[in-house]
Amino acid sequence: MSVEDSKKVLIALDYDDQQTALTFVKQLSPETCRLKVGKEMFTYFGPSFVKELIDLGFDVFLDLKFHDIPNTVAKAVTAAAKMGVWMVNVHASGGVEMMTKAKQALEQFGDDAPLLIAVTVLTSMDAAELTRLGVDKTPEEQVIYLAKLAKESGLDGVVCSAQEAKKLKAELGADFKLVTPGIRPAGSDAGDQKRIMTPKQAVEDGSDYLVVGRPITQSADPVATLKEINDSLK
Numbered sequence: 024m025s026v027e028d029s030k031k032v033l034i035a036l037d038y039d040d041q042q043t044a045l046t047f048v049k050q051l052s053p054e055t056c057r058l059k060v061g062k063e064m065f066t067y068f069g070p071s072f073v074k075e076l077i078d079l080g081f082d083v084f085l086d087l088k089f090h091d092i093p094n095t096v097a098k099a100v101t102a103a104a105k106m107g108v109w110m111v112n113v114h115a116s117g118g119v120e121m122m123t124k125a126k127q128a129l130e131q132f133g134d135d136a137p138l139l140i141a142v143t144v145l146t147s148m149d150a151a152e153l154t155r156l157g158v159d160k161t162p163e164e165q166v167i168y169l170a171k172l173a174k175e176s177g178l179d180g181v182v183c184s185a186q187e188a189k190k191l192k193a194e195l196g197a198d199f200k201l202v203t204p205g206i207r208p209a210g211s212d213a214g215d216q217k218r219i220m221t222p223k224q225a226v227e228d229g230s231d232y233l234v235v236g237r238p239i240t241q242s243a244d245p246v247a248t249l250k251e252i253n254d255s256l257k
């Protein structure tokens with residue numbers, strides 16, 4: 024039986040200034056959201072920034088999308104687990120052996136192991152971009168194909184767009200977590216995201232976690248925007 028998690032919003036902290044990020048974070052409550060640290064902030068501010076967020080009581084999704092040989096990725100997710108993060112991700116296209124080794128590396132952490140999630144097809148990509156890469160499938164077909172490999176490899180779920188959520192839940196089961204960026208409240212700017220959906224529709228279609236960045240962080244009132252999104256999910 025899957026237990027539904029009421030804290031669905033993962034805020035993407037994509038700032039180039041640590042103080043601005045921390046001032047924003049200190050207005051938030053760990054009861055109403057989780058935080059995502061990605062390549063920009065991790066490259067600027069490193070593990071000490073992640074630890075500071077954890078010390079403030081937040082669950083942190085370390086979004087570094089590891090994509091390397093199995094041994095290197097296994098060691099990298101081990102380092103993430105030692106940092107105390109709640110979720111970490113790898114690229115599914117790194118392969119079954121890489122994903123399997125990464126999952127095995129986390130076994131030593133028992134119940135404290137972070138959730139291990141595989142990125143399928145980036146939400147900034149559409150059918151034309153996949154074709155340019157030589158992939159002869161629609162985004163939905165490719166997401167489902169990679170998600171099945173991730174499940175076979177023992178991972179806890181995938182990053183996908185909410186547009187694929189309904190089909191993935193039906194094919195892979197309720198317990199396989201769906202983490203969906205490309206979330207855009209009605210009327211907000213899509214930016215570089217191509218496969219987008221509103222927060223409410225995403226959850227209705229089966230998203231377990233919504234990654235939301237600019238619609239919150241660049242809002243005139245980020246805390247109010249987060250509240251609006253959370254209220255829309257009740």
Ligand SMILES: O=C(O)c1cc(=O)[nH]c(=O)n1[C@@H]1O[C@H](COP(=O)(O)O)[C@@H](O)[C@H]1O
Nearest residue numbers: 035061086144145146182204234235236237
């Ligand atoms: O793994 C991710 O979080 C991710 C995967 C993906 O397919 N698309 C995607 O946008 N992301 C991340 O989700 C966040 C989305 O931010 P916004 O577009 O500002 O809401 C960014 O930090 C991206 O790095």
